[in-house]
Amino acid sequence: MKLPIYMDNHSTTRVDPRVVDAMLPYFTVHFGNAASRNHSFGWDADKGVEAAREKVAKIIAADSREIIFTSGATESNNLALKGVVEMYAEKGNHIITQVTEHRSVLDTAKRLEKAGINVTFLPVDKDGVVNPDDVIKAITDKTILISIMLVNNEIGVIQPVTEIGEIAKDRGILFHCDATQAVGKVRVDVDMMGIDLLSFTAHKFYGPKGIGALYMRKKNPRVRLSPMIDGGGHERGVRSGTLNVPGIVGFGKACEIAEDEMADESERLVKLRERLRLGIMNSLEEVYLNGHPSRRMPGNLNLSFAYVEGESMLMGLKEIALSSGSACTSATLEPSYVLSALGVSAELAHSSIRFGLGRFNTEEEVDYVIKRVIETVNRLRDMSPLYEMAKEGINLKDVSWKKD
Numbered sequence: 001m002k003l004p005i006y007m008d009n010h011s012t013t014r015v016d017p018r019v020v021d022a023m024l025p026y027f028t029v030h031f032g033n034a035a036s037r038n039h040s041f042g043w044d045a046d047k048g049v050e051a052a053r054e055k056v057a058k059i060i061a062a063d064s065r066e067i068i069f070t071s072g073a074t075e076s077n078n079l080a081l082k083g084v085v086e087m088y089a090e091k092g093n094h095i096i097t098q099v100t101e102h103r104s105v106l107d108t109a110k111r112l113e114k115a116g117i118n119v120t121f122l123p124v125d126k127d128g129v130v131n132p133d134d135v136i137k138a139i140t141d142k143t144i145l146i147s148i149m150l151v152n153n154e155i156g157v158i159q160p161v162t163e164i165g166e167i168a169k170d171r172g173i174l175f176h177c178d179a180t181q182a183v184g185k186v187r188v189d190v191d192m193m194g195i196d197l198l199s200f201t202a203h204k205f206y207g208p209k210g211i212g213a214l215y216m217r218k219k220n221p222r223v224r225l226s227p228m229i230d231g232g233g234h235e236r237g238v239r240s241g242t243l244n245v246p247g248i249v250g251f252g253k254a255c256e257i258a259e260d261e262m263a264d265e266s267e268r269l270v271k272l273r274e275r276l277r278l279g280i281m282n283s284l285e286e287v288y289l290n291g292h293p294s295r296r297m298p299g300n301l302n303l304s305f306a307y308v309e310g311e312s313m314l315m316g317l318k319e320i321a322l323s324s325g326s327a328c329t330s331a332t333l334e335p336s337y338v339l340s341a342l343g344v345s346a347e348l349a350h351s352s353i354r355f356g357l358g359r360f361n362t363e364e365e366v367d368y369v370i371k372r373v374i375e376t377v378n379r380l381r382d383m384s385p386l387y388e389m390a391k392e393g394i395n396l397k398d399v400s401w402k403k404d
C-alpha cells in the first residue's frame with residue numbers, strides 16, 4: 001500500500017489510465033479542429049468527437065444529438081438555469097430548486113433572483129431528501145423550471161427525481177437535474193426520470209477535468225435555450241467555442257468504462273463503504289452518520305465525530321486525503337450549509353468528515369483509514385476538556401460559559 005491515500009473522490013478522481021491512452025493520439029496525431037471541414041485533420045478530430053458523443057449520450061440513455069459539450073458541470077448548470085430563464089421569459093418568471101444544491105446551482109439561482117426572477121428554495125428533511133409534495137405546493141402558473149440534483153456531493157443522498165420528473169411533466173414545466181455526482185455511479189435514464197436538462201462532468205468519474213456536458217431534450221418537449229457564450233455557433237449554436245477534442249474523447253472513454261463496470265464497481269464500493277462505516281462506528285462512541293442511511297450513492301460516507309473538530313482531524317490525518325464539513329473563509333469558519341439544512345448542529349457539522357471512496361481504493365487502504373481515524377479521534381478526545389466534561393455526565397448545553 002502506498003501513501004498518501006486518496007479518499008476524496010467526490011472532489012475529483014484520478015484519470016483512468018485507459019482514458020489517458022484514448023486521449024493521447026488527439027494531442028499529437030489527430031490534433032485538428034473538429035470544426036475544420038476541409039481537411040483530414042478536421043475530419044479525424046470530428047470523428048473522435050462524434051464517437052465520444054454517442055458514448056456520453058448512452059450513459060444517460062439519451063440521443064447523441066441531445067448532448068452539448070461544455071467546460072464542466074458549473075457551466076452546464078449556469079447554462080441550464082440562465083438559458084431557460086432567458087428563453088422562456090414570456091412564459092413565466094418562477095423557478096424551483098432546493099437548499100442542498102451545489103453552489104453552481106444555488107449561486108446562479110441567487111443571481112437570477114437579483115435580476116427579478118422568483119426563486120423557491122425548498123427545504124430537505126433530516127436525511128437530506130426533498131419531499132415531492134413540497135415541489136407540487138411550490139408550483140405556480142409562472143413556474144418555468146424545476147432544478148433538483150440527483151446525488152448530493154456532501155452526503156451522497158439520492159433525491160426522488162423520478163417522482164419530481166413526473167410532477168414537472170404533468171404540468172408542462174421543464175425539469176433540470178444536476179447529475180454530476182451520479183453519472184457513472186448510479187443508473188441515469190433521462191426518459192425514465194422525466195429529465196429535460198441534465199448536467200454532468202467527466203472528472204467525477206475518472207475522466208479529465210474541464211470537460212462536461214448538458215443534455216438538452218430534443219422531443220416531448222423540445223427544449224430551447226438562450227446561449228450564454230456567443231461566437232462561432234458550435235454545438236448547434238448553444239455553446240460556441242472550439243471543442244476540447246482530447247477532453248471529449250476522454251469523457252467518452254470514461255463513459256464507456258463506467259457503462260461496462262458500473263454494476264460491479266457499485267457493489268464493491270458499497271462493501272468498502274460499509275466496512276469503513278462499521279470499522280469506525282463499532283470502535284468509537286458518539287459518531288453520527290449524516291444523510292440517509294440507504295438512499296445514498298455507493299462511495300459516500302459522511303460522519304460526525306462529536307467533540308472533535310473536523311479540521312483538526314484532517315491535520316492529524318495528513319497522509320489521507322479526506323474532506324471536512326467546514327468551509328474556511330477569510331474571517332469565519334462556517335459549517336457546511338448542506339449539513340445545516342439537515343438540522344445538524346454547528347458543533348456536529350464542524351465535526352464532520354466526508355469519505356469519498358472510488359475505483360482505485362482498496363480494502364487494505366480502508367483498513368488503514370479505519371485504524372488511523374480511531375487513533376486520531378481518541379487522541380483528540382483525550383485532549384478535549386469538553387469531551388471530559390461530557391464523560392463526567394455534564395450536559396454541555398446547560399453550562400453557562402463565563403468570561404471574566
Ligand code: PMP
Nearest residue numbers: 072073074102153178180181201
Ligand atoms: N454539481 C455538483 C453536485 C458537484 O459536485 C460539482 C463539483 N464539485 C459541480 C456541480 C461542478 O462541477 P465542475 O467541477 O465540473 O464544474
